[in-house]
Amino acid sequence: MALDQFLVQTVNGLVSGMILALVASGLTLIFGIMDVVNFAHGDLLMLGAFVGSGVFMSSGNFWAALISAVVVIAALGALLQVTTLRPLLGRDPLTTILATFGISLVLQNYALWQWGPSARKISEPITGQFQLLYLQYPVYRIAIALLSAAIIGGLWLFMKYGTYGIWIRATTQDRVMASAMGIPVPVVHAAVFAIGAGMAAASGVLFAPMVGVTQTIGLDFTLRAFVVVVVGGMGNLGGSILASIFVSLLEAYASLFVSPAQAVIVSFIVLVLTLLFRPTGLFVPTPK
Amino acid sequence: MAPAHPGARGYWIGFAVVLAGLIVAPLVLPEFWRRFVTEILIWGLLAMSSDILIGYTGMVSFGHSAFFGLGMYGAAAALLSVRPPNLWLALLYGLVAAAVVAAFVAYFSTRLRDIYFSITTLVFSQIFYVIIFTWTEVTGGENGLNFRQPPFSIPGVLSAAFTPVTLHWFVLAVVTVSYVLLRRITQSPFGMVLQSIRENEPRTRAIGYPVERYKIVAVMLSGVFAGLAGVLYAVQNRFAAPDFVFFIVSGEVVIFNVMGGMGTLAGPVVGATFFFVLREVFSRYFTQYYLIPVGIIFTLMVIFLPQGMLGFLRRRLNQ
Amino acid sequence: MLSLREVHAHYGKSHVLHGVTIDVGPREVVGLLGRNGVGKSTTLKTIMGLVRASDGSVTFEGRDLIGVATYRLPALGISYVPEDRRVFRLLTVLENLRTGLDRAGMTPERRQALLAKVYDYFPVLRERRHQAGGTLSGGEQQMLAIARAMVLEPKIILLDEPTEGLMPRMVGQIRQIIEILNKEGVAILLVEQNVPLTLAVSDRVYIMEKGAVRHQATAAALRADDAVIHQYLGV
Numbered sequence: 022m023a024l025d026q027f028l029v030q031t032v033n034g035l036v037s038g039m040i041l042a043l044v045a046s047g048l049t050l051i052f053g054i055m056d057v058v059n060f061a062h063g064d065l066l067m068l069g070a071f072v073g074s075g076v077f078m079s080s081g082n083f084w085a086a087l088i089s090a091v092v093v094i095a096a097l098g099a100l101l102q103v104t105t106l107r108p109l110l111g112r113d114p115l116t117t118i119l120a121t122f123g124i125s126l127v128l129q130n131y132a133l134w135q136w137g138p139s140a141r142k143i144s145e146p147i148t149g150q151f152q153l154l155y156l157q158y159p160v161y162r163i164a165i166a167l168l169s170a171a172i173i174g175g176l177w178l179f180m181k182y183g184t185y186g187i188w189i190r191a192t193t194q195d196r197v198m199a200s201a202m203g204i205p206v207p208v209v210h211a212a213v214f215a216i217g218a219g220m221a222a223a224s225g226v227l228f229a230p231m232v233g234v235t236q237t238i239g240l241d242f243t244l245r246a247f248v249v250v251v252v253g254g255m256g257n258l259g260g261s262i263l264a265s266i267f268v269s270l271l272e273a274y275a276s277l278f279v280s281p282a283q284a285v286i287v288s289f290i291v292l293v294l295t296l297l298f299r300p301t302g303l304f305v306p307t308p309k
Numbered sequence: 310m311a312p313a314h315p316g317a318r319g320y321w322i323g324f325a326v327v328l329a330g331l332i333v334a335p336l337v338l339p340e341f342w343r344r345f346v347t348e349i350l351i352w353g354l355l356a357m358s359s360d361i362l363i364g365y366t367g368m369v370s371f372g373h374s375a376f377f378g379l380g381m382y383g384a385a386a387a388l389l390s391v392r393p394p395n396l397w398l399a400l401l402y403g404l405v406a407a408a409v410v411a412a413f414v415a416y417f418s419t420r421l422r423d424i425y426f427s428i429t430t431l432v433f434s435q436i437f438y439v440i441i442f443t444w445t446e447v448t449g450g451e452n453g454l455n456f457r458q459p460p461f462s463i464p465g466v467l468s469a470a471f472t473p474v475t476l477h478w479f480v481l482a483v484v485t486v487s488y489v490l491l492r493r494i495t496q497s498p499f500g501m502v503l504q505s506i507r508e509n510e511p512r513t514r515a516i517g518y519p520v521e522r523y524k525i526v527a528v529m530l531s532g533v534f535a536g537l538a539g540v541l542y543a544v545q546n547r548f549a550a551p552d553f554v555f556f557i558v559s560g561e562v563v564i565f566n567v568m569g570g571m572g573t574l575a576g577p578v579v580g581a582t583f584f585f586v587l588r589e590v591f592s593r594y595f596t597q598y599y600l601i602p603v604g605i606i607f608t609l610m611v612i613f614l615p616q617g618m619l620g621f622l623r624r625r626l627n628q
Numbered sequence: 629m630l631s632l633r634e635v636h637a638h639y640g641k642s643h644v645l646h647g648v649t650i651d652v653g654p655r656e657v658v659g660l661l662g663r664n665g666v667g668k669s670t671t672l673k674t675i676m677g678l679v680r681a682s683d684g685s686v687t688f689e690g691r692d693l694i695g696v697a698t699y700r701l702p703a704l705g706i707s708y709v710p711e712d713r714r715v716f717r718l719l720t721v722l723e724n725l726r727t728g729l730d731r732a733g734m735t736p737e738r739r740q741a742l743l744a745k746v747y748d749y750f751p752v753l754r755e756r757r758h759q760a761g762g763t764l765s766g767g768e769q770q771m772l773a774i775a776r777a778m779v780l781e782p783k784i785i786l787l788d789e790p791t792e793g794l795m796p797r798m799v800g801q802i803r804q805i806i807e808i809l810n811k812e813g814v815a816i817l818l819v820e821q822n823v824p825l826t827l828a829v830s831d832r833v834y835i836m837e838k839g840a841v842r843h844q845a846t847a848a849a850l851r852a853d854d855a856v857i858h859q860y861l862g863v
Contacts, residue, residue: 058424108612114424115369116611119567122560123608130600184730191716191727198714201676202727203702203780244435247428255424283443289432296421296429 026277029158034273036162038266039169043224044242045249045261046173047217053256054193054213056114057106060121062221063243064128069094069222070234071132074141083146087226091219098218099211106214107207125243132236141234143226165227172223173262176216180258189213193256241285248292254302264303267291328485335477345589347477349582350484351541356565356577357491358534363563364572365495366527367507369423371559372414372430375437376532378554379406380539382441385454385549394459400540407536408529410437415528419521422510434556442551453550456543471544480541487534492574494530503527504572564607570617579619629654629815630675630706630784635684637674644670646839647684652784652817657810659826659847660819662836663861668819669711671836672786675817676701676708688784702728705783709790711819713773717762721753724761724772728779746775749808767798774805784815791822799825823861827851835860 048062073090077083101124109117146161180186192199192209200206225238232238249268253260268288276284295303331350335343355377362368383406384399391398414433421429441448448454461479462468471479494500502523505513514520543549552558561584569580584603591599614621630652637645645667652658660668673679675686677698686693688704701708707728716724725746729739747754750771756764764772770790777785787806791799799822806816806829820826826833827847835843835856843856850857 058428105608105612112615115367115427116615118369118424118427119563120608120611122563123604123611126560126600127604127608130598130604134595134598134601184726187719187723187726187730190719190723194716194718195714197678197698198710198716199727200698201678201701201708201710202776203699203731204727205699207697244432248432251425251428280443283439286436286439289436292432293417293429296425297417300421300425 030273034270036166038269039166042262042265043169045246047220049261051217057117061125063239065218066221066225067239070225073226090222094222095215095219099215102214143229248288335474352581353578355538360577361531366503369427370430374558375434376407376535377539380536381543381549384540384543388456396459403540411532415525419524438554570619576619633685657816659830659833667839702780707777707780707782708786711788715761722757
């Protein structure tokens, strides 16, 4: 096949990879700090897209949609954590999977009920295309990849330098000792869940002009995000970002040969192989 | 023989009563409820199979939709390829298909613990879903497969088409035998080891049990009975569709387990019944969005009533 | 200042503390001696709320501590140096200290002053301030753990076996640190296996056995006649 197709798919893969990285970072953060595998993460993304589309319909402003989606869903995330996940702290991780699964069902069906089965739309804020070798490639896609990277970069800086970043990292490493140092652990947990939810919502809105807004987009992302978090090394932020790009590139290339529905299997195969041969994560040095 | 204790006799009496009720049910209930009860039995079987893994061995699997679906499609293959459609062949194909998938899943999955296992089983469900959904020539893709219902036949002796009533009895017979079998297995030394794995896997291994082998057998057992449920479903409804392989079905099965009470075998059947009844009730007010209240109830039960309804009742009765 | 009265506690199903009664006055150094497994660490953990007291009372400056969330205790003036030190391994030395420095009500000047003071006491921490906590030696980690507790400017520090696993040379350093802390007006509840150290720094000593306090005396009295110690600790 032609070089230009390969190139386009590479760029597509990178773009999807960055957005997936945004979703997966939130999931990794949440898992790292409270051992919760958030089944509902994709649904938070989906709700973010819907809230965003609602704001977009009435205001016509993409950025307003993005910001309101992030704020609303972050608040929802904090609420969920405080009501349903806090009582489960300390119980086995399987219980939290079940609880977040239950939440996922409720959120999905709520979205169906609230907005109905027809798809919504958010238009790109930046239209136009640019020359990529022989082809035209939408500027918007590059923009969202950059924006995702910026958000993730901002998260990284926040975690590394701010006081709250230290609190979060300390709580992730040793919740009990963090408590003994006066760090308000329950508040940190709720805040991290809110951040994760907010990032998912942002992904939902950023991705919407490309894939539309329907109730099923959440599911796709949940599965892929799980794959990425495991492949990247549970709780490893850098790893999950690399894994996102890796998996997305593979899928993009695969869809040159098979249908997109089947290309999804690629990520699953990567997961299975990783679990067999490098269970701590592909991008994590093997522990001695 | 297990030593008789006061609970045992009460248990068997209760069992007999329920069984009698289920035998009589199709004769007295209207058409809709008749089907309802038959379907609950099938889902109950699926939930029981899942309980072997979740309740007894402590492995939360989201892969049961794959076993169920393959049992269904296996039966479909038999019923479509052989004329006249043969019930026993359908059972054979379905069980073998489910067993093969179970072996596959078992091999990969039992090397993983907890969350990794759950995610992997989920991923396997989805892999099979995608294969079935896209391989349209063989599996009918999105639309699934339709076929005729096989008659109940004993070679050389008789061949009689099923009526809704006799089909119900057939399903009841299969599910009851399965239940009794599974019960014996879970109460056997093998079952005890499984529970010990659930309670404390490292200790079980330290004592000397080949934990991996036990887990593989548990997955196979679970998968085969789930496949059996799939075959029954195919025979009853005369179609196979990819929707049943989608992991959400596995999720619903897990809901039955949690609601009814994990590790009790009868609990999941109760859970399935409870779920379907809730669905009926809530459908009146919420139409197709019944999962909103049901999902909330489920989540609340996970938090506050993790032993499920049966576990809760047991506690109460013991006091 | 800190009072435990008939405190009972459980670890899961086992009944670990059987009615512990201890007092620590302001600026006192109180030692808690006893064999392994007798409940000394559990007592400290119960004060910190890491183990739930099933009966009895724990009060600090008149305030009831049972049921109070652990993270509120530093603000009340209680800090904790646990038995395995538990430095945040992936955080740098400075970041470890910041978990205590960056609290509400601290101005940048106060923080700098406090940090400087801690670096004065523990120069090795200044040297290694950008190194990850997990890369420090055992003795350095112990110093970091104590520095971290100091930085909370507490009224009392709960010290759990600070000399465990340390070279004998370092025991002297620990002793100096305890004396400095005490001079600054900080009370200390010291759990230890090292009897000579405990007797040297403490004002009073409790001896525990099987989850309860069996004997208490001033350190001076015990230094004069240590028969009781041989009786309970067999050393």
